Amino acid sequence: MKTCFLAFLLAFSTASTARDLTVPLDAEAQAKLTPAEVVQLMKEGNQRFLANTPVERNFLEQIKTTSTGQYPMATVLGCIDSRVPHEIIFDKGVGDIFSVRIAGNFINSDILGSMEFATAVAGSKVIVVLGHTECGAVKGACDNVEMGNLTSTLSNIAPAVYSVGHRHDVRNSKNKAFVDDVTHANVDLTVRNIVERSPILRQLVDDGKLIVIGAMHDVQTGEVTFFDDKKIDKSSL
Ligand SMILES: [Zn+2]
Numbered sequence: 001m002k003t004c005f006l007a008f009l010l011a012f013s014t015a016s017t018a019r020d021l022t023v024p025l026d027a028e029a030q031a032k033l034t035p036a037e038v039v040q041l042m043k044e045g046n047q048r049f050l051a052n053t054p055v056e057r058n059f060l061e062q063i064k065t066t067s068t069g070q071y072p073m074a075t076v077l078g079c080i081d082s083r084v085p086h087e088i089i090f091d092k093g094v095g096d097i098f099s100v101r102i103a104g105n106f107i108n109s110d111i112l113g114s115m116e117f118a119t120a121v122a123g124s125k126v127i128v129v130l131g132h133t134e135c136g137a138v139k140g141a142c143d144n145v146e147m148g149n150l151t152s153t154l155s156n157i158a159p160a161v162y163s164v165g166h167r168h169d170v171r172n173s174k175n176k177a178f179v180d181d182v183t184h185a186n187v188d189l190t191v192r193n194i195v196e197r198s199p200i201l202r203q204l205v206d207d208g209k210l211i212v213i214g215a216m217h218d219v220q221t222g223e224v225t226f227f228d229d230k231k232i233d234k235s236s237l
Helices: 002-010 029-032 035-050 059-066 109-121 134-141 148-153 156-166 176-197 199-205
Strands: 074-078 097-101 126-132 209-219 224-226
Touching: 002 109, 029 176, 035 074, 035 126, 035 224, 074 109, 097 109, 109 126, 109 176, 109 199, 126 176, 134 148, 134 176, 134 224, 148 156, 176 199, 199 209
Parallel strands: 074 097, 074 126, 126 209
Antiparallel strands: 209 224
16 A cells, blocks of 8 residues: 555656656646656666666556657657667657667757757657766777778767877777766767757757757666756757
């Protein structure tokens, strides 16, 4: 009984816009949320995940509810890594987030186009660029791996490798500090590239309708650390 009551309480957000988290957002609920509140909801979701107290969701019911439309709160750009499932680590359900996944979580014009749809058309308020520890793509880029189409994929991470190379004597994946540095730089560069390469997304930020923020997922603990000091919002443009 006590557990049920706790689960009931946890099903409601502690953010200022308290609502039933078992129900996907509708148009009105999405419109009410500010980008800053969505960042908070993403943080709270990861806190619930870490506490092993996820919201109890009926996914089939959520499929039915969202069948007539979707009103997600956020867009997450993350790696394909099997240890970083967005909905699980942010404790989100069907219809809550747009999920963009590519090895090394970088952008190109196709991904920017997807983000423009996810925000300007479908109304999500935050783009989270989610790097993660022990990233094979980043390590591959650090080692200049060449293999089929992967060569071209990893070349997208090269700017991050070059940007921190001068700080390290050993520039390969055997140097954990180098890999960590590149992983962080790749997230920072991607956050900046998003607003520099997409006038549509930049305009949304300028209008106060979008925050672009980097974050790092620790595959050993499941903890997501948000880079609040480097987020791009209306005040930082
Ligand atoms: Zn990865």
